[in-house]
Amino acid sequence: MAMPQTDLSLVETAGAAPQMAVRVRGVSKTYGSVEALRNLSLDFPRGQLTSLLGPSGCGKTTLLKIIAGLLEPTAGEVEVNGHPVTGPGPDRAFVFQDFALLPWATVLRNVAFGLELRGVARSEREAIAEKYIAKVGLSGFEKSYPHELSGGMRQRVGLARALAVDAEVLLMDEPFSAVDEQTRRKFQEDLLELVAQERKTFIFVTHSIEEAVYVSDQIAILLPRPSRVSEIIRPEGLRTKDVANIRRDSEYLDIVDRIWASLRSYVE
Numbered sequence: 422m423a424m425p426q427t428d429l430s431l432v433e434t435a436g437a438a439p440q441m442a443v444r445v446r447g448v449s450k451t452y453g454s455v456e457a458l459r460n461l462s463l464d465f466p467r468g469q470l471t472s473l474l475g476p477s478g479c480g481k482t483t484l485l486k487i488i489a490g491l492l493e494p495t496a497g498e499v500e501v502n503g504h505p506v507t508g509p510g511p512d513r514a515f516v517f518q519d520f521a522l523l524p525w526a527t528v529l530r531n532v533a534f535g536l537e538l539r540g541v542a543r544s545e546r547e548a549i550a551e552k553y554i555a556k557v558g559l560s561g562f563e564k565s566y567p568h569e570l571s572g573g574m575r576q577r578v579g580l581a582r583a584l585a586v587d588a589e590v591l592l593m594d595e596p597f598s599a600v601d602e603q604t605r606r607k608f609q610e611d612l613l614e615l616v617a618q619e620r621k622t623f624i625f626v627t628h629s630i631e632e633a634v635y636v637s638d639q640i641a642i643l644l645p646r647p648s649r650v651s652e653i654i655r656p657e658g659l660r661t662k663d664v665a666n667i668r669r670d671s672e673y674l675d676i677v678d679r680i681w682a683s684l685r686s687y688v689e
């Protein structure tokens with residue numbers, strides 16, 4: 422299940438098409454005197470969900486922003502489908518922690534907004550937006566404004582917007598951190614369904630060990646000082662199980678325990 426960072430045999434043998442949607446190679450990032458990432462390499466298999474899990478401040482958001490092209494690494498490079506990242510691009514969409522919705526626009530306009538920026542005609546972009554509004558469970562709220570929605574619903578609007586632009590890589594920065602536990606569990610179930618249906622590459626930052634084990638095909642554990650990938654875990658057996666039973670599955674419980682054993686010494 423666990424494998425050294427350089428052993429990609431499990432994912433490279435799966436087929437002839439390029440298996441890695443995103444490759445991060447030797448990336449370092451320093452902010453002034455703060456070394457956020459040092460020589461970090463990590464591959465993200467196409468069509469799968471990879472979680473970045475680690476203690477606060479270990480550089481998860483920094484790595485996500487570098488992949489998004491919002492932040493330049495101090496050293497190293499990121500490739501998306503074999504092309505070096507030099508800035509933001511239509512192949513990647515960011516679902517922000519703090520929603521980043523337009524407060525003056527309806528749900529429909531918010532979801533269609535990325536398409537509007539790309540010059541897609543109104544009728545076409547609204548039809549696409551409707552489809553994804555339904556997919557994230559918000560049908561009937563098209564005409565609502567963000568302040569009329571709960572935090573969880575706003576989060577779904579952000580997700581629908583990212584899906585509507587049809588980016589191949591979805592970057593999610595703790596998307597469920599601001600919602601209550603029940604809503605979070607429902608989101609996690611929905612996310613598993615989306616990963617299966619949409620065949621996109623999801624890169625998912627979370628603080629929660631349980632959440633990472635529940636939703637991920639691959640979990641990269643990041644440790645600080647210096648920031649690095651310490652371990653890659655693939656909970657493969659869980660992905661074929663009924664979502665209703667995962668949380669009491671012995672493989673799930675074992676992986677959660679193992680990750681906690683790795684991380685506990687870093688929690689102050």
Ligand SMILES: Nc1ncnc2c1ncn2[C@@H]1O[C@H](COP(=O)(O)OP(=O)(O)OP(=O)(O)O)[C@@H](O)[C@H]1O
Pocket residue numbers: 452453455456457475476477478479480481482483484628
């Ligand atoms: N703009 C910035 N200027 C200076 N230091 C920064 C900046 N952004 C992040 N850092 C520092 O870089 C390190 C990594 O930060 P980052 O936000 O990537 O970590 P994280 O793992 O996402 O944290 P958290 O889980 O708390 O969100 C931290 O020590 C942080 O203080």
